[in-house]
Amino acid sequence: MYVVVNAAVSADGKLSSRRRDQLAISGDEDFARVDRLRADSDAVVVGVGTVLADDPHLTVKDEQLRDRRRENGRSANPARVVVDSNGRTPMDAAILDDAATTYVCLSENAPVERRADLADRAQLLTAGDDRVDLLGAFATLQEQGLEQIMVEGGGELIFSLFEAGLVDELRTFVGPKIVGGRDAPTLADGEGFVAEFPMLELEEFDRLDGGVLLTWCVEGR
Ligand SMILES: NC(=O)C1=CN([C@@H]2O[C@H](COP(=O)(O)OP(=O)(O)OC[C@H]3O[C@@H](n4cnc5c(N)ncnc54)[C@H](OP(=O)(O)O)[C@@H]3O)[C@@H](O)[C@H]2O)C=CC1
Numbered sequence: 445m446y447v448v449v450n451a452a453v454s455a456d457g458k459l460s461s462r463r464r465d466q467l468a469i470s471g472d473e474d475f476a477r478v479d480r481l482r483a484d485s486d487a488v489v490v491g492v493g494t495v496l497a498d499d500p501h502l503t504v505k506d507e508q509l510r511d512r513r514r515e516n517g518r519s520a521n522p523a524r525v526v527v528d529s530n531g532r533t534p535m536d537a538a539i540l541d542d543a544a545t546t547y548v549c550l551s552e553n554a555p556v557e558r559r560a561d562l563a564d565r566a567q568l569l570t571a572g573d574d575r576v577d578l579l580g581a582f583a584t585l586q587e588q589g590l591e592q593i594m595v596e597g598g599g600e601l602i603f604s605l606f607e608a609g610l611v612d613e614l615r616t617f618v619g620p621k622i623v624g625g626r627d628a629p630t631l632a633d634g635e636g637f638v639a640e641f642p643m644l645e646l647e648e649f650d651r652l653d654g655g656v657l658l659t660w661c662v663e664g665r
């Protein structure tokens with residue numbers, strides 16, 4: 445399995461504003477790059493915080509990219525995965541439509557009624573007692589044949605994935621905007637590291653959309 449985390453941050457490192465609703469940081473060029481990365485992936489993963497905040501669809505937008513996937517014997521869209529300990533994904537969430545297979549990763553704590561509802565629209569997998577155990581969940585996704593994984597956020601999930609040692613590559617678009625706010629989400633939130641910080645090696649940097657795309661490899665992976 446190879447895990448790429450992709451996110452867009454403002455020049456001051458925020459994923460969105462303190463209101464935690466969807467904020468366009470990328471421009472057209474970067475959104476097109478993200479679409480190509482989705483098209484190259486077997487699955488696109490987000491945390492339930494992103495589902496509740498953004499209601500993302502997580503599909504490939506460019507028809508030619510979807511056609512190319514079909515020509516290669518793949519589904520038009522990659523699978524979608526939401527990490528959701530208690531089954532909080534709303535039944536009318538865009539990721540539960542029939543545009544792609546969706547996996548909901550739950551913990552043992554998820555109420556039976558929520559499981560029953562979600563099972564109508566998604567494949568359920570369970571890992572962890574109170575919170576999703578990411579190592580367990582990602583191992584199950586790999587058993588399902590999902591090898592090339594793209595993670596789109598948000599900050600809580602990205603931190604936990606680094607903590608679990610699951611990230612191979614980080615692609616960060618840094619956009620020309622200041623958002624500010626001590627409570628605005630950043631690329632890696634969670635509890636934060638105080639020692640044994642994950643270290644990165646810069647592989648590439650490219651100017652686009654008035655900002656910069658940074659491609660980092662995680663040391664030791
Ligand atoms: N600019 C960008 O590229 C992007 C921006 N965003 C923005 O980010 C914000 C959402 O981010 P955020 O609030 O951090 O939410 P996340 O999408 O990171 O989801 C976090 C939630 O996932 C669940 N979860 C389950 N297991 C774990 C685990 N092991 N580790 C971490 N989380 C786990 C938790 O909820 P529970 O306990 O209920 O399971 C947790 O609260 C929004 O404002 C959105 O707009 C999001 C994506 C990309």
Ligand SMILES: Nc1nc(O)c(N)c(N[C@@H]2O[C@H](COP(=O)(O)O)[C@@H](O)[C@H]2O)n1
Pocket residue numbers: 451452466467468469470474475478490494498499500501502503596597
């Ligand atoms: N790459 C990127 N740039 C931004 O500026 C963003 N706000 C995001 N957000 C992510 O894209 C998801 C929306 O996907 P759909 O268009 O609905 O398919 C959103 O939930 C974030 O994960 N990404």
